[in-house]
Amino acid sequence: MLYRRLGNSELNVSEIGLGSWLTYGVSVERDRANACVRRAFDLGINFFDTANMYGKGAAESLLGELLSPYRREDYILATKVFHPMSKTDFGLSREQIHKQIDASLKRLKTDYVDLYQCHRYDHDTPLEETMEALSEVVASGKARHIGFSEWSPRRIRAADAFRDQIRFVSSQPQYSMLYRKCEREVFAMCRRRGIGQIVWSPLAQGVLTGKYAPGTRPPEDSRAANRKIDRFTRKPVLQAVQKLLPIAERLSLSMPQLALAWVLDKKTVSSAIIGASRPEQIEQNAAAVGVELDSGTLAEIDDVLDGLVRK
């Protein structure tokens, strides 16, 4: 495993991080989730991402239990706040931030998270109130650093203008070969501000593993067999992904390794947060670390995906 510094923080996160959306505490049973966490540790993965709303607290609860045998200083734990936990509990007000961090810590069985992230922007709470509350959470020692997910450039700039408040060290955007919106503005403006990228769905929810052949039913037990994974399963996208397979083969890589090496090629990315329903997937994906892609290969990938990438 290799590690990269997360923005201006002192956190050294593994280039592959392990997330828990739709998996642990939700669709992946406990023993298999435990095997995934153990394999992640064995492979040197030290970065675990979750959110209060994943399984309405169930992901945090299971992760808290599965991480409890490990020394707290040996892993970097990130969670998030914003999405509804009940009809009255949502958003980024001072009251909610304090209430939700306490609930998350209890479920995660720890005194602090390394990274507390705003899952989205809250248009109903003054930004100053949110930044003050996040500063209080860090001052209390319940979180070491703060981050945001999918905030617009305008909001990132506005948060940065509060000079007396705690600064963000991380941004969590969707980013993959197929989804590159954050390349437009967010990457550069974050780099200037010492904010690192920890990107989600780097495999486009599994589509970039090449396992979804166009015109056939998704493999049983795969995510697409159980839920709609929107635009990524359109036929032209699946056909293009099949055309990437020979490129991966030529480089002696599996398709997920090629997709993750592509993401990690961007040095502004601190970690690619994968999901995994089986430990073997983590093993295969972790082998993308250290793979260098030359400019010819990057151009070839762009040609194959021409017209299909969300930019």
Ligand SMILES: NC(=O)c1ccc[n+]([C@@H]2O[C@H](COP(=O)([O-])OP(=O)(O)OC[C@H]3O[C@@H](n4cnc5c(N)ncnc54)[C@H](OP(=O)(O)O)[C@@H]3O)[C@@H](O)[C@H]2O)c1
């Ligand atoms: N900030 C946000 O708003 C936001 C949103 C979404 C996610 N996230 C974070 O990002 C994490 C990753 O998102 P994601 O789960 O969509 O990521 P992903 O890595 O793009 O997709 C993960 C899924 O692909 C399949 N897969 C992974 N490796 C594979 C392999 N080697 N071979 C075959 N299939 C493989 C597995 O699903 P199956 O085996 O079930 O097919 C796995 O659960 C989440 O857990 C969460 O922590 C954040």
